[in-house]
Amino acid sequence: MKMENPGNLILVIFGASGDLTSRKLIPALFSLKTQKLLPEKYAVIGIGRSQSSDEEFRKKMKESIISFSEDKNPDVGQIENFTGSLSYLSMDELSAESYEKLKSILAETDIIYGTDANYIFYMATPPSMYESISLNLAKAGLAEESSGFRRFIIEKPFGYDLESGRKLNRNLHELIAEDQIYRIDHYLGKETVQNLLVMRFANGIFEPLWNRNYIHRVEITSAESIGVEERGGYYESSGALRDMVQNHLLQMAGLTAMEPPSSMESNAIRNEVLKVFQSLQPIREADVPKQVIRGQYTGSTIRGECISGYRYEKGVAPDSRTETFVAIKFFINNWRWGGVPFYIRTGKRMPTRVTEIVIHFKRTPHHLFQRENGLLTSNQMIIRIQPDEGILLKFDMKEPGSGFNVKNVSMDFHYKDLADVRVPSAYERLLYDVMLADSTLFSRDDEIETAWKFIEPIQKAWEKNHEIKIYGYPAGTWGPANSNDLIEGCGLTWRYPCRNLTDDGLYCEL
Ligand code: NDP
Ligand code: BG6
DSSP, X not given: OOOOOOOOEEEXXXXXXXXXXXXXXXXXXXXXXXXXXXXXXXXXXXXXXSOOOHHHHHHHHHHHHHHHOSSSSOOHHHHHHHHTTEXXXXXXXXXXXXHHHHHHHHHHHHHXXXXXXXXXXXXXXXXXXXXXXXXXXXXXXXXXXXXXXXXXXXXXXXXXXXXXXXXXXXXXXXXXXXXXXXXXXXXXXXXXXXXXXXXXXXXXXXXXXXXXXTEEEEEEEEEXXXXXXXOHXXXXXXXXXXXXXXXXXXXXXXXXXXOOOSSSSXXXXXXXXXXXXXXXXXXXXXXXXXXXXXXXXXXXXXXTEEEOOGGGSTTOOTTOOOOSEEEEEEOBOSTTTTTOOEXXXXXXXXXXOEEEEEEEEOOOSSOOOOOTTOOOOOOEEEEEEEXXXXXXXXXXXXXXXXXXXXXXXXXXXXXXXXXXXXXXXXXXXXXXXXXXTOOTTSBOHHHHHHHHHXXXXXXXXXXXXXXXXXXXEETTSSSOGGGGGGSOXXXXXXXXXXXXXXXXXTTSOO
16 A cells, blocks of 8 residues: 555545444544554544434444454554544434534534545445435535535445436536546455456566457356345345446456556546446347346255345345346457456355456367366466455366376465565555545446446346346355356356365365
8 A cells, every 4th residue: 555644634424323334434444543544634524314422423433443343453542542533413414404514513623623624525325315415515515625625435336227327427527526526336445356457467477368369258256145134125226236246346347358558547547447348248138038147045054054035134025026146148349358258246145255256268279188087177367356365377287197197286376475465455445545536446437327338238128027037046055056057168167166265166165
């Protein structure tokens, strides 16, 4: 991470009584504090609907830091020092009148802390509230950058479909400039996702192979072992396609497939990702059943524990057709990737939590060596985003002894082996970047809209055609079995990853 101190500022979090604030944002800010990466002068104002005093809020945030901080043994004195800079304001975030009060609190806080009238507003509320909050801030004169800077952090999802995504952008642009907006896709804050750029463009050995001539297919999996937990209400209106694919998975595909940027400047990178999104071959509504498989987890027993099906989760309709799993086959119509299938899948209640990108290289044109089991393998590069972050290269070697028996072996690199390197959390990195006005790792308006354009025919086909099946899959499995049918090629399946990068196999110990 850059080791620069950002300018003085006040961070205002809307939705501070919610899950995201306690689990991710406050622990990330505390971590920045311990690394001396917060501004010299700063204050954090949490805003929520529910009532709470400053003291109660600080106590709750202290507990969150203890529970969710990456440092498993954080120093209590340091935590209390940090939470001393937090305050809480209970207000109706949708009522314009409340913003006059907020404005005077900001002015007072600014004088007390000496924060140079610089404000960052973080929207951690339900997404339907982003436009009203921004409008109310603008009406109160809190969006203008006359005295200090004003930055707006918007959490995903950015809209519900193409039209609402466009409307959100349009309405925000009427109030604030694009360079004041930071749309968080926290996958871009993950160290291993950023490392994709370094791995591809800092090494001469991979780039010559990174195209349709050598790559047979690309596979991206983002699996979670948890279910929807307390977020059933939100998830019902979202589903895996909107929650994970429109943003996290497409961004990972974009970074895997993009052309080299002209520089590491934020717009240079985002332009290249946008070009990938613009080259996505649209999936016609009629092809959705062939190219997209959706699933929903059903009840099962995992390691002796009885797990409820999705339809029995809190806030979920008993006849819900919301997908908790989705797998898509698509193509990128450009010079580099023409004809190479990309397969992406994501699901809740899968056997383990793992996100990885698998590059399957083409086989040699002539097979000189026979394996005992008759199976031919191909080289694979596995880029592990989480956990056991690292890279694994699989290739064939001769087994010692007589004859030419071939064995598939691996070369692996694990981040954890870099003992002196700490991997910062995604939110830590992204919050720090907003403070430094570095928008490289944030999604731009045109990227979001182009991603929605790709997703929309799938949404429409599902809405219109109830004949398209949603397959049940028992909690703790890799999704509907027929998701393997998407993969072109005799006997080919998805990779079955394990928690440890070097293990794989459907039945491995998870
Ligand atoms: P929560 O439901 O836990 O919190 C919502 C917050 O908004 C609470 O502080 C709530 O106040 C406040 N709020 C104010 N008005 C309303 C209202 N009318 N209806 C509902 N809530 C209201 O949500 P999360 O913290 O989980 O998520 C916040 C945002 O971040 C969402 O957009 C979500 O999609 C996004 N996000 C969340 C992630 C996560 O891990 N939680 C990950 C990635 C994105 P109060 O509780 O006081 O009523
Ligand atoms: C969020 C989704 O954006 O990403 C959640 O809303 C999902 O449903 C989460 O659980 C996964 O993030 P991570 O960092 O745990 O892979």
